[in-house]
Structures are given as structure tokens and as C-alpha cells.
Amino acid sequence: MTETAATTRTSTPSGAAFSAAESAALRADFPILSAEVNGSPLVYLDSGATSQKPRQVLDAERSFYEHDNAAVHRGAHTLAALATESFEDARSTVARFVGARDEEIVWTSNATEGINLVAYAMSNASFGRGGAAAQRFALGAGDEIVVTEMEHHANLIPWQELAARTGATLKFIPIDDDGSLRLDDLEHIVTERTRVLAFTHVSNVLGIVNPVEELVARARVVGALTVLDACQSAPHLHLDLAALGVDFAVFSGHKMLGPTGIGVLYGRGDLLDALPPFLTGGSMITTVTMETAEYLPAPQRFEAGTQRVSQAVALAAAVRYLQSVGLDRISAHEALLGERLVAGLSALPGVRVLGQAAGHHRVGLASFDVAGIHSHDVGQFLDDRGIAVRVGHHCAQPLHRRLGITSSTRASTYLYSTADEVDQAIQGVADATVFFGVTS
Amino acid sequence: MSSTELQALYQELILDHSRHPQGFGLKPGAAAESHQVNPTCGDEVTLRLHVEPGSDVVTSVSWEGHGCAISQASASLFTEMADSLTLDDLSSRIDLFRTAMRSRGAIEPDEELLGDAAALGGVSKYIARVKCAMLAWVAAEHAIAQVRSR
Secondary structure, three states: OOHHHHOOOOOOOOOOOOOHHHHHHHHHOOHHHHOEEOOEEOEEOEOOOOOOOOHHHHHHHHHHHHHHOOOOOOOOOHHHHHHHHHHHHHHHHHHHHOOOOHHHEEEEOOHHHHHHHHHHHHHHHHOOOOOHHHHHHOOOOOOEEEEEOOOOHHHOHHHHHHHHHHOOEEEEEOEOOOOOEOOOOHHHHOOOOEEEEEEEOEOOOOOOEOOHHHHHHHHHHHOOEEEEEOOOOOOOOOOOHHHHOOOEEEEEOHHHOOOOOOEEEEEOOOHHHHOOOOOOOOOOEEEEOOOOEEEOOOOHHHOOOOOOHHHHHHHHHHHHHHHHHOHHHHHHHHHHHHHHHHHHHHOOOOEEEOOOOOOOOOOOEEEEEEOOEOHHHHHHHHHOOOEEOEEEOOOOHHHHHHOOOOOEEEEEOOOOOOHHHHHHHHHHHHHHHHHOOOOO | OOOHHHHHHOOHHHHHHHHOOOOEOOOOOOOEEEEEEEOOOOEEEEEEEEEOOOOOEEEEEEEEEEOOHHHHHHHHHHHHHHOOOEHHHHHHHHHHHHHHHOOOOOOOOOHHHHHHHHHHHHHHHOHHHHHHHHHHHHHHHHHHHHHHOO
16 A cells, blocks of 8 residues: 555545554454454454454453452542552543543543533533533523534434423534535524534544534634534544534544443533533532532543443553554555545445545545445345445434435444455455346 | 355345335235334335235235345245235244244244245344344234234
8 A cells, every 4th residue: 555545635644554564563463353254354344333452452451450440539548549540540641642631531431421411411501500600501492503414313312302301493504415514504504593513523424524623613603512523533533622622522432442331521621610410429529418419520520420440441551552553644544445445336336435436535434325235235245254344324314314325334444454355345345236136 | 255154045036025025015905004113224114914804814915115135025025925814824923933033043934834935044043134034024013913902
């Protein structure tokens, strides 16, 4: 692979892609990648759903349980102090990784919980909880929440529910036929009535990188809060949340080499301290009486109950792994794979790649529709060769409906994916069209 | 090029039914109708049960929907099988089919009772696809329950 293939019409990452030797060395860190599936070597092209984990992450989680395990923030013994230190060090590592301060990082179970936390905290504010400081988060009739037509259900349904609870109205920014956001009408959609603008950084279906700066700028003009779904960007692109200027952002650990059960909510500056809590209970309070309680500042006020300590520690190990490889190089590698996927799939008869055509910058994934073959059948055919792809609506039913289909097949890469794997998937799709009799 | 398991899953009979499904197109005058969705892929089927007035004999099944080759073929094969059966017989065949589908390949569907639908037996080895094969059958089960509740 050379950089010459990366001649795209929009900006691309500046790093160099991995050499064959570098790629082999990276892959050796991931035990599962040497597995066989259905008699063939595993070709894992479902990293958009969840990534595989390197030994370094697995070792970190095991090591925590072997040497440091104790309850955090609630004990005075030596192990409790060690565990608390590991837990808070992990927060610092993740904070620096995304350009945030430690107290701006809240641990959640996953990104979905992060978005729900913000939405439920806002409805608590709408009930008057959090006092005067929280009134900026209160919604009511006449207020509007804006999302986009390409959102994952996790960044749509919590806002539908918040609107239903508070009487606010939910609106959306539509997309073009090629999947890009239609910003020509932005000023009429994001208006003085808009209180929240929630949107994805990178589409999990289209691989498109949305213009965060433009959306944030408009939200600021009208005084709306911005909520960024960074699930598909944090693992793959250099992310500086402070520089992007979003108010809230979420991402999940398991998509970025970390374990399941851990996600991150970012809240800018003092916003989190003004936001009323969502889940309440132990470890998030200062003084409790039988009638009432006072809450700790962020992030602890959002971390009620026993925390995901080993997962946080392992996520920090994942972040260190990504940093040691270099996000610029990971982005460059995946951009080439994405380009290769789109070019190869688009050239097949009857295959329609969703989103922008080859030549436009995208992350390393492509979703596609094969005329006459349902995505389940495409996926089944590929699985027979050990090729793992995602089939279905990828938790984005409205987007698929907008594009005139019910489901699609998605191949998504990560730093350990290779051009050969991409080629195998493309060949597999070509062979599937013959197997199912749509081409001869 | 592809494994024998895959060839068994997508037998020519199944692919034929998926391309030229029997009973496709909803007909008026149904005794009951059920709409089922497979939430993982959004595939759906609407199935109508047509029953001879004053009896419990199925005169025909009509349906519409979209989905994978397995779900479409399965609805078509169900339509063929259901013709002229009593509701009780149809119910017991649905149970039989479900048992085979859930057996992870351990139970071969009974061809005498299920007819060509027995060709779907290969699906039971693929846990993720059992829902696809069951979609129309579950719709029929709901439709039968409606007829009986009257």
C-alpha cells in the first residue's frame, strides 16, 4: 500500500499507512485474529460494531484483578487506595486522549447510557431539579431538539423520549441522496427555539465525517447545547473535543480496543457541575439526611454505585496502545482501506455503496446493497468463508428508509485490517452474486 | 467455492421459492391477519389466513413482505403446506417446524408432514437465521389464535 491511493477531494489524514511488516506485528498483538472460522482464517470486518482486543488490554484487566482490585472511592486500606489511583489515572489517560480535563470525563456503561444520562438529566432539570443553575437544561413546550437523519438509534430515541416527556419538539437535519447532511437549510432548522443539537461525528453506516465546526458554530449563534456522538470517530481519528467546541460528547470503550461495559461521557467546562444527576445512590453525595441529599461535583455526581473499575483500567491500556501506534497513522491506514472497499465494491455489477462515491474522504468502512440479494444472505455467504461483516439496519432504520432500503451489508475495518482482507470481502461479494444467481 | 453446509442451507428449491414465492399478494376475505417484524434486520411479513366459512379448514394463505431468501422461501413453503389443513393440523405442524428449527441441526424436519418445507432443515444449524425461517410461521400462529379467540 502506498499513499498515492489517498488522492481524495477532501482532507485526508496525514500519516503514512502501515507497511506489511508493521501490519503483521500489529496483528500479532490480537490473539483472536489467528482464529479459524468455518474452516477459513478469520477475516474480521465488523470493527464498527465492536473491535478486537490486543493482549496489552487483556493483560491490563487481568493484572488489575490480580494485583490492585478493591472498591474505589470508599475505603482507606492500601488496596482501596491503589484501585482508586488506577481508576483515576485511567480517567486522566482518556481525558488527555480526547483533549479534555479529568473532571470533564464521566464513566458510563456505554455511549448509549451517556446520551441517556444527558437526556434524563435534562428532564430532571425540566422538573426543576438542580435549581436555578440547571434551568439552562430545562425544556418545555416551544423548545426544540434537533438531530440528523443519519443518527444511530442511540442518538435518536433518547431525544424522542425527552421531547415526549417535556413537550419539546424533535426536528432533524435531512440528508442528500449521497448521505451528506443538507446544510443549506440549517438556519431554518436550528433556530432560536433550538435547545439541543445532537449529531454524529462519523456515520456508522456511511463512514462520512460530518462538519462539526459548522454545526457547532450554528448552535452557538442560537445558544443551543451540542451533543456529539463520537463512537465512530474516537477509535479512528485524532479527536480534540475542546478544540471542536462541543458541549457534550459520548463514545464507547469496546469500539476502541477496550472492553465492553465502559463508555465515556464528556461535558465541557462547568456544564457537568450544573447538570442534575441521572442515577443516584452511593458514592455521588456529600451529605445525606432522611429527607434530602447534596451531591458531589462532576464527575462523581454521575457515578453512582459500584463503578466499572477494571474496564476503565483496561480502556486506559487501549488508549495507550492507540497512542503508541499513532492516531494519524491509524487514520491514514483506514482511509486507504475505506477507499479500497468503496472502489472495489462500486465496480461490481448490482452493488450500490451507500454514502459518498469513491474519492471522497471516509473512515475505513462501507455499507452496501446488492441488487437481488438480501444483506442476511450476503453476510451468510461471506461467513461461510470466515469473513465477518454486519448485516441489517445497523441501528439506523430511518437512514436506511431515507435511502430506499431496509437493510445493508457493512464491512468495517480497524488498524489490524489489511488490504488483502478487504480484497477477500470484495471477491466474496462478487462470488455471492453468482451463487444467488443475480449475475452469471 | 462454498461449503456443503451453505449449499444445504440454500438448496435450489429454497432459492426457487424465494425468487418465485407462492401466495405472495394479500387477498381479501381473510379470517385473520398477522404482521410480524424481525427486529434485527427490519424484515417483515403480513400473512392472512383464509378459512372456509363454517369450518376450520384453511382454504389458502396469502402474504406480503420483504426479507432474505430464507424468510421469503419459508413463507412460500408454508403457503404450499397449509392448503386444506385444519387449524389443529396447521398448529401442530408449526410446533413441529419450530422444534426442528430450534434443534441446532439435531432434528430433521418431518417431510411427510411438512412437505417441501422440510428443505429448510439446514437453517437450524445457523442460530441467527432461525428467526428468518420462523417469521411467516409465527405470523400464522398469531392468525390461528385470532380465529380461535372468536
